[in-house]
Amino acid sequence: MTSLPDTADLLGQQTLLRPAHSLGVLHLLPDITKAASEQAAVGLFWRAVRTLGADAGVFVSAIKEEAARMSIRSLLACDPRWAHQYSNADWHDHDPWLRHALDSQTPIRGEELYVRPAEREFIERSTTLGFASTVIVPAPTCFGGARFGVLVLGSNHADCFSNADYDMLRIVARALAMELHEWLLRALREDLLERSGITLDEIGLLRHEAAGHTSKMIAADLGIKPRAVDYRFQRVCAKLNTPDRRTAMRIARLYGLI
Numbered sequence: 316m317t318s319l320p321d322t323a324d325l326l327g328q329q330t331l332l333r334p335a336h337s338l339g340v341l342h343l344l345p346d347i348t349k350a351a352s353e354q355a356a357v358g359l360f361w362r363a364v365r366t367l368g369a370d371a372g373v374f375v376s377a378i379k380e381e382a383a384r385m386s387i388r389s390l391l392a393c394d395p396r397w398a399h400q401y402s403n404a405d406w407h408d409h410d411p412w413l414r415h416a417l418d419s420q421t422p423i424r425g426e427e428l429y430v431r432p433a434e435r436e437f438i439e440r441s442t443t444l445g446f447a448s449t450v451i452v453p454a455p456t457c458f459g460g461a462r463f464g465v466l467v468l469g470s471n472h473a474d475c476f477s478n479a480d481y482d483m484l485r486i487v488a489r490a491l492a493m494e495l496h497e498w499l500l501r502a503l504r505e506d507l508l509e510r511s512g513i514t515l516d517e518i519g520l521l522r523h524e525a526a527g528h529t530s531k532m533i534a535a536d537l538g539i540k541p542r543a544v545d546y547r548f549q550r551v552c553a554k555l556n557t558p559d560r561r562t563a564m565r566i567a568r569l570y571g572l573i
Contacts, residue, residue, distance in 0.1 A: 337480065337487040339366045347494045353390070356498050361392040363491055364468065367484055371445030371469035373397070374454075374495040375413055378503070378569050379461045381562065388503060390495055393469065397444040409434045416453035416465035422485045424476050425449035441469070448475045452488045454496040462569050464499070466492035504571045511554040513572070520547055522573050524564040 340363045347363075350356035364372035371393035378386040387407050391398050400406065407413065411434040415423065425448055430438055441449075446469030454464035466488060470476065476484070507513075523533045530541040530548075537544070548560040557563040567573045 337367060337483045340487050340491055344490060344494045347491075347498055350498060353502060356495075356502075357390055357392060360390055360495065364392045367468060367488065367491075368470075368475070368480070369450075369468040370471050370475075371397070373412075373467045373469070374464060374492065374499070375407075375410070375467075376454075376464040376496060376499045376503070377407075377413060377417075377462070380566055380569065381557075386503075388499060390499060393446075394444045397441065397446075400440055400444070404436075406437050409437050411437065412449075412451050412465050412467050415451050416455075416463050417460050420453050420455045422450060422452040422489060424481075425451065445469045445471060447471050447473045448477075450476050450481075450485065450488060452485070452492045454492040456496070458569060464492065464496040466495060500571055507555075507570050507572070513551065513554050517547065517551045517554070518567065518572055520544075520551060521560075521564045521567045524548075524560050525568065525573055 343359055343363050343366070347356060347359045350359060360372055360374070364370070372391075373393055374390045376388045378388075380386055385407070389398070389401075401410075409431075411428055411430050414434075415428060425438075425446070428449075428451060446467070448470045450468045452466040452468070454466060456462045456464075468476075468484075468488060520533065523536070528536075530544040533544045534541040548563070552558065552560060552563050555563045555566050557566055564573070
C-alpha cells in the first residue's frame with residue numbers, strides 16, 4: 316500500500332463541505348493512465364479525491380491466484396494510519412467494501428452497505444480516519460471474482476454524499492475506478508515480470524497452453540521434443556510458484572501476461 320509522505324498537511328483537517336466538481340476529474344484520467352510511477356499515480360489520485368469534494372480515497376485490487384491465495388494491492392489517498400490498521404489487523408478478511416465489489420457492480424453509499432458483525436470494527440475505525448461517509452465503487456473485470464477492485468471515496472462529514480451532486484459523482488467515480496484499476500494492473504504485471512524473470516519465449520509457451528495445445532502439438536510447432544516442452548513448463552511453474560502448467564497459465568492471464 317502506498318500513500319504520499321508529503322500529504323501531512325491534508326490530514327487531520329476537515330475539508331469544508333463543497334459541491335463536487337466532478338467533471339474536473341475527467342481531465343486527470345489520461346494522466347493517471349500514463350503515470351510513470353506509483354508516487355505519480357498516488358499524487359493524481361489525491362488530486363482526483365479533492366476535486367470530487369472528498370477527504371480520502373482508497374483503491375484496493377484483489378487477485379485470487381489460487382483457492383487459498385489472494386493477492387491484495389492498494390493505492391491510497393488517505394490517512395496513513397488507515398493503511399497501517401488495514402495491514403496489521405488483516406482487514407482484507409473483514410472488508411465490506413471489497414466484499415461489495417465481489418458481489419456487485421453497482422456503486423453505493425456507505426449507508427446502503429450491509430455490514431456483517433465481523434466487519435463492524437473495520438467500519439468503526441475507518442469512520443475515525445476519514446471515512447465517516449463513503450461512496451463504494453466496484454471496478455469489475457471479465458475475470459469476475461478472480462480479479463476485481465474497489466474504489467472508496469470518504470469524507471469526514473457524515474452527510475457529504477447526500478447532496479444533488481451525487482449522481483454525477485457516481486458516474487465520474489466509476490471512470491476513475493477503472494483507470495486506477497488499469498494502472499495498478501500494469502504495475503502488477505511489471506512487478507511479476509521482474510520478480511519471476513519469465514521470458515517472452517516462456518510467455519509464448521503459456522499462450523500455447525491457453526489455446527489448449529498438448530506437449531506434442533507445441534513440440535511440433537517449436538521443432539523440439541515433447542519431453543523438452545514438459546521441462547520448459549516445469550521451469551515456468553517454478554518461476555510463477557504454481558503446481559502445474561494450467562495454474563501457471565491462469566496466473567499469466569490474471570496478471571495480463573497473455
